[in-house]
Amino acid sequence: MRSERGLLIVLSGPSGVGKGTVRKALFNQEDIQFQYSVSATTRNPREGEVNGVDYFFKMREEFERMIANNELLEWAEFVGNYYGTPIAYVEQTLQQGKDVFLEIEVQGALQVKKAFPEGVFIFLAPPSLSELKSRIVGRGTETEDVIHNRLTVAKEEIEMMDAYDYVVENDEVQLACDRIKAIVVGEHCRRERVAKYYKQMTEVE
Amino acid sequence: MRSERGLLIVLSGPSGVGKGTVRKALFNQEDIQFQYSVSATTRNPREGEVNGVDYFFKMREEFERMIANNELLEWAEFVGNYYGTPIAYVEQTLQQGKDVFLEIEVQGALQVKKAFPEGVFIFLAPPSLSELKSRIVGRGTETEDVIHNRLTVAKEEIEMMDAYDYVVENDEVQLACDRIKAIVVGEHCRRERVAKYYKQMTEVE
Numbered sequence: 001m002r003s004e005r006g007l008l009i010v011l012s013g014p015s016g017v018g019k020g021t022v023r024k025a026l027f028n029q030e031d032i033q034f035q036y037s038v039s040a041t042t043r044n045p046r047e048g049e050v051n052g053v054d055y056f057f058k059m060r061e062e063f064e065r066m067i068a069n070n071e072l073l074e075w076a077e078f079v080g081n082y083y084g085t086p087i088a089y090v091e092q093t094l095q096q097g098k099d100v101f102l103e104i105e106v107q108g109a110l111q112v113k114k115a116f117p118e119g120v121f122i123f124l125a126p127p128s129l130s131e132l133k134s135r136i137v138g139r140g141t142e143t144e145d146v147i148h149n150r151l152t153v154a155k156e157e158i159e160m161m162d163a164y165d166y167v168v169e170n171d172e173v174q175l176a177c178d179r180i181k182a183i184v185v186g187e188h189c190r191r192e193r194v195a196k197y198y199k200q201m202t203e204v205e
Numbered sequence: 206m207r208s209e210r211g212l213l214i215v216l217s218g219p220s221g222v223g224k225g226t227v228r229k230a231l232f233n234q235e236d237i238q239f240q241y242s243v244s245a246t247t248r249n250p251r252e253g254e255v256n257g258v259d260y261f262f263k264m265r266e267e268f269e270r271m272i273a274n275n276e277l278l279e280w281a282e283f284v285g286n287y288y289g290t291p292i293a294y295v296e297q298t299l300q301q302g303k304d305v306f307l308e309i310e311v312q313g314a315l316q317v318k319k320a321f322p323e324g325v326f327i328f329l330a331p332p333s334l335s336e337l338k339s340r341i342v343g344r345g346t347e348t349e350d351v352i353h354n355r356l357t358v359a360k361e362e363i364e365m366m367d368a369y370d371y372v373v374e375n376d377e378v379q380l381a382c383d384r385i386k387a388i389v390v391g392e393h394c395r396r397e398r399v400a401k402y403y404k405q406m407t408e409v410e
Contacts, residue, residue, distance in 0.1 A: 127404075135271075158400055161400045162396075164396050182391050183387075186391035186392070189388060191369050196373075198334055201335075
């Protein structure tokens with residue numbers, strides 16, 4: 001009952017929330033049906049990192065050629081290095097009916113959303129957000145300034161969520177993984193997708 | 206991170222698809238967090254059926270009073286007997302922040318959708334739907350008439366789906382249960398619900 005084209009699953013969230021940790025834990029599980037899309041970067045490999053597994057390591061000129069040729073689904077520059085998602089792997093995998101999983105920065109996720117509005121966009125939220133209330137109405141051990149700053153950051157994070165379909169709290173890595181897996185199962189059951197597939201079958205007539 | 210109000214989950218589908226079997230299997234599992242909403246009926250209890258567990262058994266006049274007083278979320282008459290969902294239990298349970306699960310006929314589901322458009326509407330689909338294609342393009346052992354009838358029924362079933370959020374194929378009861386559980390987990394992570402909850406917290410200021 002799978003729709004013929006795979007789903008594009010995008011995991012993103014504020015920096016430091018633990019996107020990489022959740023992604024690694026997810027792909028260490030046996031029942032994962034989706035393919036991880038390896039990013040390209042111009043930064044140097046760290047110890048133990050393998051080309052084509054952790055990243056596709058590229059020279060600067062090579063990366064800039066990919067940008068010029070529209071070969072990247074999204075890209076950004078951080079601290080003097082490029083990072084991006086090669087579009088070819090994503091497209092091929094989706095066409096084979098397999099789901100593709102991206103773990104990228106918020107900026108990149110917004111670029112992907114423009115190209116693939118039908119993707120499944122998951123925002124990984126810091127547990128500090130739901131602890132907010134107890135902190136604010138709590139024992140008053142924090143100064144007004146600390147509370148005010150925390151609220152400002154929280155409001156920014158909540159605004160970031162607007163472009164996403166789901167919010168998963170990273171309170172515990174395994175729980176976050178379970179929620180992401182459930183979201184993907186549920187998305188495969190969404191009526192728009194399934195009914196479209198059934199309709200195509202009845203049009204055989 | 207739960208939204209404060211529970212979710213209303215509605216399982217429905219064409220008659221004979223196995224809604225009751227799936228519902229029973231679901232509530233036999235230990236990790237079910239939602240509450241089953243017991244229907245009211247005027248039909249006689251069958252052997253082993255317990256009042257308040259399987260149904261609330263009512264006299265005809267009692268049921269008609271409930272209809273007149275708008276105490277039912279949905280109701281219908283089948284073969285001379287009334288069936289319906291008392292609204293009070295549903296409302297109380299949702300307000301306690303617990304999810305409520307209804308298993309009802311397609312007609313009833315459309316009534317519930319009018320009153321609770323924010324509910325999660327799951328259509329249980331017969332596996333015959335996805336076997337359709339292989340039957341049609343198969344070895345030609347079926348007559349044109351049989352194929353035509355099957356296609357007409359399939360088109361009706363696909364049209365019924367339009368009012369639903371999800372379609373779960375009942376190919377295997379346990380698989381159908383797993384999909385329903387995943388859908389509920391995913392729905393609790395939907396951005397609209399979670400962001401609303403977070404926003405309320407930051408408005409404490």
